[in-house]
Amino acid sequence: MIRELGRGRESYKRRAWADAYQALSRADKMVPLAVEDLELLAMSAYLIARDDEYLGALERAYDAYLVGGENKPAIRCAFWLGLRLLFRGETGRATGWLGRGRRLVEYEEDDCVEEGYLLLPIVDQHLDAGDWETAYATAGNAAEIGNRFGEMDLVAIARHLQGRVLIQQGQVAKGLALLDEAMLAVAAGDRSPLVTGLIYCSVIDACQQVYAVDRAREWTSALARWCEEQPEMVSFTGKCLVHRAEIMQLHGAWPAALAEARRGCERFEKGIDPQRPGSAFYQLAEIHRLQGEFAAAEAAYRSASTLGIEPQPGLALLRVAQRRVEIAAAAIRRVVNATTDPMQLARLLPAYVEIMLDAGEIEDARSACHELAEIAGRFDTGVLGAIAAHAQGTVELAEGNAQAALGSLRRALQVWQKVDAPYMAARTRQLVGLACRALADEEGASLELDAARALFEQLGARPDLERLASVAKGPPSAHPHGLTPRELQVLRLVATGKSNKIIAAELFLSVRTVDRHVSNIFTKLNVPSRATATAYAYEHKLI
Numbered sequence: 001m002i003r004e005l006g007r008g009r010e011s012y013k014r015r016a017w018a019d020a021y022q023a024l025s026r027a028d029k030m031v032p033l034a035v036e037d038l039e040l041l042a043m044s045a046y047l048i049a050r051d052d053e054y055l056g057a058l059e060r061a062y063d064a065y066l067v068g069g070e071n072k073p074a075i076r077c078a079f080w081l082g083l084r085l086l087f088r089g090e091t092g093r094a095t096g097w098l099g100r101g102r103r104l105v106e107y108e109e110d111d112c113v114e115e116g117y118l119l120l121p122i123v124d125q126h127l128d129a130g131d132w133e134t135a136y137a138t139a140g141n142a143a144e145i146g147n148r149f150g151e152m153d154l155v156a157i158a159r160h161l162q163g164r165v166l167i168q169q170g171q172v173a174k175g176l177a178l179l180d181e182a183m184l185a186v187a188a189g190d191r192s193p194l195v196t197g198l199i200y201c202s203v204i205d206a207c208q209q210v211y212a213v214d215r216a217r218e219w220t221s222a223l224a225r226w227c228e229e230q231p232e233m234v235s236f237t238g239k240c241l242v243h244r245a246e247i248m249q250l251h252g253a254w255p256a257a258l259a260e261a262r263r264g265c266e267r268f269e270k271g272i273d274p275q276r277p278g279s280a281f282y283q284l285a286e287i288h289r290l291q292g293e294f295a296a297a298e299a300a301y302r303s304a305s306t307l308g309i310e311p312q313p314g315l316a317l318l319r320v321a322q323r324r325v326e327i328a329a330a331a332i333r334r335v336v337n338a339t340t341d342p343m344q345l346a347r348l349l350p351a352y353v354e355i356m357l358d359a360g361e362i363e364d365a366r367s368a369c370h371e372l373a374e375i376a377g378r379f380d381t382g383v384l385g386a387i388a389a390h391a392q393g394t395v396e397l398a399e400g401n402a403q404a405a406l407g408s409l410r411r412a413l414q415v416w417q418k419v420d421a422p423y424m425a426a427r428t429r430q431l432v433g434l435a436c437r438a439l440a441d442e443e444g445a446s447l448e449l450d451a452a453r454a455l456f457e458q459l460g461a462r463p464d465l466e467r468l469a470s471v472a473k474g475p476p477s478a479h480p481h482g483l484t485p486r487e488l489q490v491l492r493l494v495a496t497g498k499s500n501k502i503i504a505a506e507l508f509l510s511v512r513t514v515d516r517h518v519s520n521i522f523t524k525l526n527v528p529s530r531a532t533a534t535a536y537a538y539e540h541k542l543i
Contacts, residue, residue, distance in 0.1 A: 004030070005037065012040050015193070018232040020044040021053075035064040035073075047193060049234040051088070055081060075101045075114040080194075086121065094121075116145030116154050123161050127168065136165040153195045156185040160199050164206050170378040172210055179203045180215070187222055196226065197236035204243050209343045211383035213419050217247050238264050238280060245283045249290075252422040252459055258287045265303075278309030285311070289318050290423070292462030310335065313351030320355055321463045323508040325486075329359045336368075342375045346384060349375075353391045357398050358486050360516045369395045386415035390428055397431060400482020400524060402438035409435065426455035430468055438482075482524045483542075490517040492543055495534040 008023035021044035024037060033041060042057035058077050065074035078101035085094035098121055105115050119142040126135035139161040146154030163178030183203055186196045200223040207216040220243040227237045241264040248257035264280030285300030297318055301311040312335040319328035332352050339345050349372040356365035369391045376388035393408030409432045416425035433448030449472045456464045471485050483491065493503045500514040507514070518530075527533045537543045 005033075008037070008044075009040065012044060015230045016232050017044045017047040017230065021048055021050065035061050035068070038064065039077075043192075043194060046084075047197075047230075047233050047235050051084070055084060071104045071107060072112055072114055075104045075112070076117065078104070079114065079117045079120075082121065086124075111145075111148075113145055113149035113151045113154060116142040116149075116151065116158070119145075120157060120161065123158075123165075127161075127165065132165050132169045136162055139165065152185065152190070153192055156182045156191055156199055157195060159185075160203055164202070167206055167210055167379070172212075172379055172381055176207070176210075176212055176215060176381075179206060183219055183222070193230075193233075200226065201236060201239045204239075208243070208246065210379050210381050211387070212381045213247075213250065213383050213421075216243070220244055220247055234267075238267050238277065241267075242279045242283050245280075245287075249283070249287060250423075251420050254287055254291065254459060258284070261287060265300075278304045278307030281307060282309050282311065282314065285318075286314050289314060289321065290463070291460050292321075292466075294318060294322060313348050316355055317351055320358055325355070325359050325508070326510050326513060328355050329361070343379065346372065346375045346379070346387070350387055350391050353394060357394060357484055359513055360484075360486065360520055362395070362398055362520070365398070366395050382415055383419060383421075386412040386424075389415075390424070390431075393428075393431060393435075397435055397438070398482070398484045400438075402435040405435045406432060406439075422455050423459055423461065426452045426459070426461070426464065429455070430464075430471075434471060483521065487517050487521050487524070488542060490514060491521050491533060491537050494518065494521070494530050495537045495543055 004023050004027035008020050008027055011017075011020035011023055021041065024033065024041040024044060027033060027037075028041065038057050038061040042054050042061060045051075045053040045057060058081050062074050062077035062081065065071070065077065078097045082094045082096075082098035082101065085091075085097065098118065101114070101118050105112065105118060119138050123135050123139045123142070126132075126138060139158045143155050143158035143162070146152065146158060159178050160182035163175045163182065166172075166175030166178065169175075182199055185191060186199045191199075200219065204216055204219050204223065207213075207219065220240065223236070223240045224244060227233060227240050241260045245257040245260040245264070248254070248260060261280055261284040265277065265284055268277030268280065281300045281304035285297045285304060288294075288297035288300060297314075301315045301318065305311045305315075313332055316328040316332040319325070319331065332348070332355050336345065336348050336352050339348060349368050352368045353365045353372070356362070356368065369388075372391055373388045376384045380388075389408045389412040393405040393412065396402075396405035396408060409428050413425060413428045413432065416422075416428060429448045430452040433445045433452060436442075436444035436448060449468065453465065453468055453472075456468060467485075470489075489507065490503060493506065498506075500518060501511055503509075504511045504514045518533075521533055522528065525533060525536050527536055
């Protein structure tokens with residue numbers, strides 16, 4: 001027993017978490033562990049993703065501390081039990097453990113640092129209720145208690161929560177500064193492994209939400225190094241793989257991003273890491289969709305959904321690529337109408353604009369574009385503004401205002417080039433080319449479309465290459481007619497004499513949607529009938 005216990009303690013010091021867990025577990029079976037070693041066993045279990053064993057060891061430690069009359073360490077055990085159960089969605093048990101901790105604090109005659117830890121779940125409650133001022137003040141109280149007792153783990157958690165509160169209030173620069181402060185503390189390596197992992201993941205999530213691309217990349221690289229230093233660690237590594245895949249996708253390293261996403265999925269499928277696997281499947285689906293591997297994308301989106309991750313907007317964009325626009329429009333409307341959080345909306349609205357334009361719903365697209373611009377005005381870190389400018393340029397082009405579209409699109413393009421986002425740069429350059437063509441600048445259009453084509457080929461973006469070939473192959477028109485690519489497609493079919501019903505069947509649209517496209521065509525071209533629309537198309541070489 002003594003040898004196994006010594007081995008477990010030594011492995012824990014070396015951060016060999018699996019070895020520590022196994023040795024301490026064997027020692028525990030011989031003779032029940034002392035309370036301090038139970039905490040080592042609990043932490044080792046957590047870090048190798050043995051969640052039930054973590055909770056069980058921590059409960060035993062709580063009981064042992066109470067029996068020994070040591071209330072303060074018992075309070076800490078109650079806090080960590082409550083927090084983990086909250087993360088698991090077991091609100092009833094979590095509330096019970098946190099209540100036990102608060103009751104023990106009331107029995108303490110003097111102030112104690114544990115009181116600060118118990119303020120942290122209250123911060124989250126205020127955040128969920130949208131009470132930003134109280135959340136910020138409560139986190140500040142926790143940080144003050146941590147500073148007073150020299151408890152730097154508590155200070156780091158509280159400061160990072162204050163940063164997240166400020167971001168939610170739209171004070172992005174100040175919020176990111178507090179997140180940076182917390183990250184410097186954990187990157188120094190003297191915080192506990194549990195606190196370090198939690199803050200890494202939370203800060204990177206916050207950076208991703210507000211599209212703070214440079215910070216997300218920097219802290220994800222730091223998280224990856226921290227994980228690599230502990231090869232036996234399981235917790236936090238799956239999340240790190242997903243973040244790495246997201247960043248690699250943005251920067252155009254799609255094969256590497258695919259590999260990282262697959263690793264995250266395989267960890268779940270092999271039972272290595274059962275925690276939060278849905279995001280890995282969603283990221284895998286996104287890359288498959290962009291590469292034109294639609295069956296694989298469909299399967300991965302379904303896996304993400306099964307594991308509790310909303311598969312939108314990716315699944316709706318997949319439906320558009322499959323020419324099932326009506327299904328895409330219904331799905332994206334459903335999720336947008338059910339979403340109130342502005343940062344979640346910022347993630348959905350660009351796809352909403354694209355799908356509504358493809359469905360001929362220009363008014364809906366314009367309204368969503370305005371909402372996206374308002375969100376960007378509150379939370380912009382550069383990239384979100386570029387997303388909003390790209391959406392605005394797309395709508396302006398669809399409305400026939402090519403000159404205005406050029407201004408919006410070029411603003412977006414500057415950002416995509418600055419942050420090295422080749423896919424978004426290619427999509428923007430394609431739209432710039434179409435705007436140039438609408439303004440009779442065929443040479444400019446050719447340059448932009450060729451540049452977009454080269455980027456799509458480099459990335460392996462097959463659906464975008466096909467779409468580009470479709471919009472670029474037609475003869476140029478000197479008239480800024482304002483028709484969307486879908487409306488041009490419908491007009492060409494109208495010109496062949498096909499009815500709306502036949503057009504709907506060929507394009508996998510509803511008859512109602514085709515009716516709307518035809519009506520939009522008549523309005524934009526200022527023609528009264530199918531015959532005059534056909535004549536216009538031939539006269540202006542749209543066919």
